[in-house]
Amino acid sequence: MRAGEWVRLVDGKGRRHNLCLEPGKRFFSNRGHVEHDEMIGREEGFTVMASSGGEYLVFRPLLSEFVVSMPRGAAVVYPKDAAQIVAMADIFPGADVVEAGVGSGALTCSLLRAVGPFGRVHSFERREEFAEIARRNVDQFFGAPDGESHPAWTLTLGDLAEALPATGERCDRIILDMLAPWECLDAAADALRPGGIVCAYVATTTQLSRFVETVRVHGGFTEPQAWESLVRDWHVEGLAVRPGHKMIGHTAFLVTARRMAPGQKAPVKKRRPAPGAYGPDYTGPRAEAGETAETGEDAPR
Known part of the structure; x- marks a missing residue:
């Protein structure tokens, strides 16, 4: 993992945090802090321990x-x-x-x-x-x-x-x-x-x-x-x-x-519209094309 990349930290309760890795910076939470330098240079899929004992799983975020x-x-x-x-x-x-x-x-x-x-x-x-x-x-x-x-x-x-x-x-x-x-x-x-x-x-x-x-x-x-x-x-x-x-x-x-x-x-x-599919208050394209409200078929010209 390189500086400038985004990573996702997930704690034991499933809470998620996205952050951009920067040398010398720290990530802070109620579980303490994590040094970015501890994550830079490692392969994703590891766990890291915060200063107050909180454990985080570290991966690059999926698109989803x-x-x-x-x-x-x-x-x-x-x-x-x-x-x-x-x-x-x-x-x-x-x-x-x-x-x-x-x-x-x-x-x-x-x-x-x-x-x-x-x-x-x-x-x-x-x-x-x-x-x-x-x-x-x-x-x-x-x-x-x-x-x-x-x-x-x-x-x-x-x-x-x-x-x-x-x-x-x-x-x-x-x-x-x-x-x-x-x-x-x-x-x-x-x-x-x-x-x-x-x-x-x-x-x-x-x-x-x-x-x-x-x-x-x-x-x-x-x-x-x-x-x-x-x-x-x-x-x-x-x-x-x-x-x-x-x-x-x-x-x-x-x-x-x-x-x-x-x-x-x-x-x-070919399928005939259901009765009432184009009611008297219908103002959509089929009404503009000259179809009857009752049947959905072309009105007499």
Whole structure:
């Protein structure tokens, strides 16, 4: 372990502390202090004793551990959702990925790891304060020297709906983590290569419905797929095997759809909407397309 690296100290009760190793400095807690010099130069996975007898386990933080404890501007994308995005949006080594809504940089770290040294991640963020926090977090995790960022990462301050078309770039995947991802769908469609995937991360059912219906009305994508993931740990001690008392429940909904080739449209969904699916107060994209509130079918012209 080298000076300038971040490490995680965990005590016997599971309390965690992240710190950057600096020669001559001390880490203080209610268990006493630990000299940084005692950790520098050693292989991770050891225990260190504090001056008052407290014992700490020392490892470099995993990405899943780092993102839930990083400084935040916006809420972070939890590891369970980041893993789903990387897998289900098929983020592959060498991919060109566009991210809208960098937040605190949690998902950006997962995307950069997935695309590898020959890929590219271009992040767009509207708010300058969020962009600055994300830059510091990403640089901290990847250990970038001062003034430099990950070589595969570009961070642009601006609205993707306006800034992405101005670049003229093409990409393989687009991840939308924002309040109104449907506003960026046209820009995403123009930038995605045929077969590319758009993935939206939304928190509420109203956002989910609006985005899915907008994708359907656009016509240039396959039928969108929507889901959420729930994670529950288990307590295992001898014959006492039971579900944990805590779980990570709803954090967000994920939606993916694939880009069709220019001029091509996916087969029309055959399943008839459930009665009342588009009620009289429905104002979403299907209503704008001229469908009846009662049946969801095209209104007479």
